[in-house]
Each structure stands twice: as structure tokens, then as C-alpha cells.
Amino acid sequence: MSGVSIFEPPRQSAAQHSSVEASSTFGVVGSPGTRLLAGPDFASGRETLASHQTRLGALDLQRFTPEGLRDVVRESGLLGRGGAGFPTGTKLDVAATSPGTPIIIVNASEGEPASRKDRTLLELRPHLILDGAQVAAHATGADEIVIYLHRINEHSSAALDRALSERKNLRHSGARVRVIDAPARYVAGETSAIVSYLDGHGALPRRRAQSAAKSGVANRPTVVSNAESLAHLALIARYGADWFAEAGTPSAPGSTLITLAGSVAVPGLVVEVLGPVTIGHVLERVGGLDDVPRAVLLGGYAGTWISGDVAWHTPLERHSLAQLGYSLGCGLVAVLHDDVCGLVETARLLSWLAGQSSGQCGSCVFGLPAMAESMDEIVAGVGRSRDARRLFALAGSIRGRGACSHPTGAVNLIESALDTFAPELRAHTRGAVCEQRAASDHFPLSGDAVHY
Ligand code: SF4
Numbered sequence: 427m428s429g430v431s432i433f434e435p436p437r438q439s440a441a442q443h444s445s446v447e448a449s450s451t452f453g454v455v456g457s458p459g460t461r462l463l464a465g466p467d468f469a470s471g472r473e474t475l476a477s478h479q480t481r482l483g484a485l486d487l488q489r490f491t492p493e494g495l496r497d498v499v500r501e502s503g504l505l506g507r508g509g510a511g512f513p514t515g516t517k518l519d520v521a522a523t524s525p526g527t528p529i530i531i532v533n534a535s536e537g538e539p540a541s542r543k544d545r546t547l548l549e550l551r552p553h554l555i556l557d558g559a560q561v562a563a564h565a566t567g568a569d570e571i572v573i574y575l576h577r578i579n580e581h582s583s584a585a586l587d588r589a590l591s592e593r594k595n596l597r598h599s600g601a602r603v604r605v606i607d608a609p610a611r612y613v614a615g616e617t618s619a620i621v622s623y624l625d626g627h628g629a630l631p632r633r634r635a636q637s638a639a640k641s642g643v644a645n646r647p648t649v650v651s652n653a654e655s656l657a658h659l660a661l662i663a664r665y666g667a668d669w670f671a672e673a674g675t676p677s678a679p680g681s682t683l684i685t686l687a688g689s690v691a692v693p694g695l696v697v698e699v700l701g702p703v704t705i706g707h708v709l710e711r712v713g714g715l716d717d718v719p720r721a722v723l724l725g726g727y728a729g730t731w732i733s734g735d736v737a738w739h740t741p742l743e744r745h746s747l748a749q750l751g752y753s754l755g756c757g758l759v760a761v762l763h764d765d766v767c768g769l770v771e772t773a774r775l776l777s778w779l780a781g782q783s784s785g786q787c788g789s790c791v792f793g794l795p796a797m798a799e800s801m802d803e804i805v806a807g808v809g810r811s812r813d814a815r816r817l818f819a820l821a822g823s824i825r826g827r828g829a830c831s832h833p834t835g836a837v838n839l840i841e842s843a844l845d846t847f848a849p850e851l852r853a854h855t856r857g858a859v860c861e862q863r864a865a866s867d868h869f870p871l872s873g874d875a876v877h878y
Contacts, residue, residue: 558656725755728835
């Protein structure tokens with residue numbers, strides 16, 4: 427596909443990884459006690475099938491009936507790790523009991539530019555994801571597995587191909603596997619966009635009368651599951667629901683992958699959180715921060731800005747975050763650099779989000795560019811307080827509109843920015859212009875000129 431680029435953060439060296447300190451509540455690739463990231467260290471690269479099976483044992487699905495396997499998944503309490511946090515067991519139940527032969531889609535497209543967790547799993551532990559897809563297929567009676575990823579990410583794509591070729595002679599559910607190259611656009615990883623793409627249309631989000639699990643690709647029950655969620659299934663099928671719940675908390679069981687980004691020691695570093703821990707603790711111990719930052723962007727670019735003081739003591743756990751009105755989303759924890767104005771960075775992210783919509787709904791076609799324009803005027807020192815009030819009102823009118831959550835995500839970003847950076851907003855609306863503006867590009871962006 428021409429004119430498309432995907433941001434690929436600089437690949438960290440093994441030395442950078444091994445210098446990261448881990449603890450009993452979190453760890454990086456190869457750390458003792460980790461689950462998804464357990465096994466060979468970062469320098470060893472992709473884990474082979476032989477190593478995977480020696481370490482974890484072969485996946486024996488024949489000891490489960492599909493119903494029995496779904497019971498185990500439901501009891502585990504696994505919540506989807508793609509952003510929405512929907513219970514995976516419920517999704518499998520709906521697909522298994524709806525008319526038609528189900529299909530499993532491994533969503534490894536990871537359109538969030540700074541997120542690395544799914545690519546890291548694909549690169550280093552592809553057999554966990556592929557085992558998990560077979561678990562989902564056995565649990566639902568699916569006869570097909572589709573792996574949806576960006577082929578342009580060479581390392582993860584090559585690791586997947588090698589893993590698939592190693593598994594040619596494996597016998598699991600008998601589901602056939604095919605790999606689909608995802609369009610490089612932020613909203614192309616949304617469930618209804620994936621269904622639309624596999625049905626031969628563009629990767630365009632659509633309002634659907636029924637959930638994809640009930641009726642998705644070719645009207646078949648379709649389980650669209652994030653790569654990390656499926657990797658968890660590979661371990662749940664081996665070790666059970668009780669083992670899974672030994673990590674995490676009762677409200678959000680299991681370990682969780684997060685990606686550190688922005689002003690941290692190793693941007694793009696993936697951390698597996700195993701137990702109760704605060705954002706500040708992880709940033710101090712793994713992110714290399716020795717002081718509280720001005721702000722943290724949590725959950726992705728359509729996530730929420732939180733002031734550093736608050737974030738430092740906030741639990742890094744989905745349920746607790748939801749109770750505070752935040753979302754862990756794709757697991758991104760992005761730290762604002764001390765020298766960068768949060769409003770300038772927000773204006774840049776908002777312009778990018780406005781250019782990433784599928785261009786189908788008024789809220790994206792007109793609303794997001796209008797918000798981006800207002801933000802640009804404010805950070806340029808030409809917008810006044812009445813313009814900021816208009817921006818608040820515009821954001822409020824866009825929330826909840828459109829065929830998917832993209833415009834609401836942009837509203838989350840802008841509203842939390844105007845709140846978190848209130849002192850900066852006052853300064854800008856009195857005509858101030860930030861000197862740091864030219865340096866404010868430390869959150870990576872991806873792609874432009876996308877063609878469906
Ligand atoms: S809300 Fe925006 S991104 Fe979602 S379908 Fe409509 S135009 Fe596309």
C-alpha cells in the first residue's frame with residue numbers, strides 16, 4: 427500500500443531490557459514470575475515452538491468439551507485487553523450459541539501508534555497467541571482463524587510466518603488459519619471495521635444491529651479478540667481459572683500488558699503488571715523517572731490526561747481506573763516531557779485523530795477538524811477565553827455521536843487536556859506562545875494518505 431507508514435519505535439537493545447528493574451508486581455520480557463512475558467529474555471528473540479512446548483507443555487484441548495472450555499474461560503473472569511474490556515467468556519458463549527459456524531479473528535492490528543504490547547507478543551511469543559486462537563476455536567466450534575495485522579511491521583509479521591510454518595503438523599481444533607494485512611488507519615482495528623473489511627468492503631466502522639459475536643463476517647458468529655486476550659487463553663486452558671486469578675485483582679483478574687511511552691527511559695517498553703501497583707511505582711521503577719511528571723496520558727491517544735500528582739498514586743488496574751472515570755484502554759501509559767506543553771501536544775494529537783477517521787459521519791468530518799482548528803488557535807496564542815468556552819461546548823456536542831467511538835475518544839482527549847492543563851490554557855488564551863512548540867513531537871504518530 428503506497429503512501430502509508432506505520433510508526434515503528436526504535437528497537438530496544440537487550441542491554442536496555444536487561445537493565446530494567448522488575449519486581450513481584452511487574453516485569454519485562456524474561457523476568458521471573460511474569461506470565462505472558464515469561465520464558466527466554468529479550469535478546470533471544472522469537473520463542474520457537476519447541477521451546478514453547480518444552481516450557482509450557484503441549485496444548486491438549488481434547489480433554490475439554492467446548493462447553494467445558496467456555497466454563498473455564500468464563501470462570502477466569504478474563505476481560506478483553508483491546509480497550510473495551512468486554513468479558514471474553516461471554517463473547518465465546520454468544521458465538522458458540524448463535525446460528526452458523528463461528529470464525530475467530532485475532533486482532534493484532536494495534537493501531538495505537540505508541541502501543542507495542544501486541545507487536546511484542548507477536549515478535550517474541552507468537553505461539554501463545556496462536557494457541558489462544560485455537561482455544562477460542564475449540565470453545566466455539568469455529569472452523570476458521572483469521573489473523574489481522576499490519577504486514578508493514580516487518581518483525582512481528584516475519585515472526586508470525588515462522589511460527590505458522592512450525593505449526594503445520596500440529597493438530598488442534600482443525601480450524602484453518604489465514605493472515606490478512608490490515609489497512610493502516612486508526613479506526614481499522616475497530617471490530618465492525620474488521621468485519622466490514624473481511625466482508626469485502628472498506629475497513630469502515632459501522633453501526634450494526636447485532637454484535638459481531640452473534641452475526642459478523644458473512645453473517646457468521648465472529649469472535650474478534652485482541653492478541654493479548656488470546657495469549658491469556660493459551661495459559662488459562664493449561665492452568666485453569668483459579669491460577670489466572672492469582673494475578674491481578676478480584677475485579678480485574680489476570681496480568682495485564684502495558685506500554686510505556688513518551689518521556690521514559692525506554693519508550694516502547696512493554697511491562698507485564700501482575701498485582702496491585704500504582705502508575706507512579708511503575709514509572710519510578712521501570713520508567714526511570716525520579717520525579718513526578720507534569721502529566722500522563724493514559725489508555726491511548728483517545729484516552730485521558732491525568733496530572734502527574736494524581737497519576738502517581740493511581741492504581742494501574744482496570745476496575746479501579748474505571749471507578750475513577752479513567753480507562754486503561756490499550757494499556758498505554760505515556761509521560762509528558764517536562765519541556766513540552768500539554769496543550770501543544772494535545773493539539774498535535776487531535777489533528778492526527780481528526781485525520782484518522784473513516785470520513786462517514788458529521789461528527790468526524792466537521793466536528794473533529796473544527797476542534798483541532800480551535801486548539802491550534804489557542805496554542806498559537808490567538809484564541810481567547812471565549813474560544814476555549816466554544817471548544818468546551820463543541821466537544822460536549824460531539825460526545826456520543828458517530829457510528830463508532832472515535833469522536834468520543836477525541837473528546838476525552840480534549841476535555842481532559844483542558845482540565846489538566848488549565849493553567850497553560852489561561853496563559854495561551856492571554857496570548858502566550860510556548861517556546862517548546864517545535865520540540866513537542868515526542869509522542870509518535872503513524873500513517874497518512876491512507877487508501878482503502
Ligand atoms: S464516527 Fe468517525 S470514525 Fe467512526 S464511523 Fe463515523 S466517521 Fe468513521
